[in-house]
Amino acid sequence: MNNTPADPFDRTRSAGYLANHMARLFAQRLHERIRPLGLAPAQFMTLLELWTADGLTQSDLVERLDVEQATMANTLSRMERDGLIERRTDERDARARRIYLTARARALRKPAEEAASEVNAMALGSMDQDERTQLIDGIARAINGLKNNDAAEC
Amino acid sequence: MNNTPADPFDRTRSAGYLANHMARLFAQRLHERIRPLGLAPAQFMTLLELWTADGLTQSDLVERLDVEQATMANTLSRMERDGLIERRTDERDARARRIYLTARARALRKPAEEAASEVNAMALGSMDQDERTQLIDGIARAINGLKNNDAAEC
């Protein structure tokens, strides 16, 4: 019985492991920068959509940000608690609750986006424009591969 | 007052946003494959180290996997609860508790690593070997940039 198999799994070259590590670091760096604004990463992500399109429903956000409905419901509850959004029942569909930004949330756009750009610069700082584009494109392709769950798995 | 600024933050081209999205998809795909084995993603990550080096301490794992000590403590508690590890107090240092795999955990190595490889293949399926290496290297560089928090920020 061989304890170290012929083809050992090397986590330092595993896309999944590295993706997790990178995402944790991004979240930490972002969080420490937007915490002074009273924001957390998932709230910032949600605001990115609401800053460009106010009055969306929860299911709109679920679709655009590709998170589960329950996750978004909880994030929105915390944002309402923190005075970032208001939820008003849709006039035509009593099930839906449209989401509107408060003045406070609108005011946070610039500093928060700057913080995020800063973190991106920190990650990509050592790369030229070509390398950055290649990395972004590569991640986007990986996302596509992972999304087509049922599709042909090579 | 311009509601849509000249340089809008495009989340679909933001490394941080994409990193988060990719990591969530990786975790989902991995989890659905290793759940039948009774494993969760962070447990698998921890096992990757323990499979190659049994008898580590909690702080060894913290250092190798770059997670916070409290995070690792909780993950190890769940792994102990689930019969994957045993913790025995170090003979020479009464503070440390060395971590040993159970037979059950040892038996899970092959199927779990195969599941992870399958997910990696799913993500990288459309790329040739060069493209895969470039993506892995790019992520590794981003990780380095994000880790040197205090270092020169461009």
Add this chain to the structure above:
DNA sequence: ACCTTTCACATAGCATGCTATGCAATTTGT
């Protein structure tokens, strides 16, 4: 020896993400 500092770990509290489930409102099929 003794006091301070450091180290290894545990715990509390919170945010984010998931699955599973439930409920009420709308839509659909007949």
Add this chain to the structure above:
DNA sequence: ACAAATTGCATAGCATGCTATGTGAAAGGT
């Protein structure tokens, strides 16, 4: 018109990750 299916959202329960804090054991300085 009405039963069945679908839709929009809430909640419970859990895993993973963080910061902050506490505790007991070991190490170091005097």
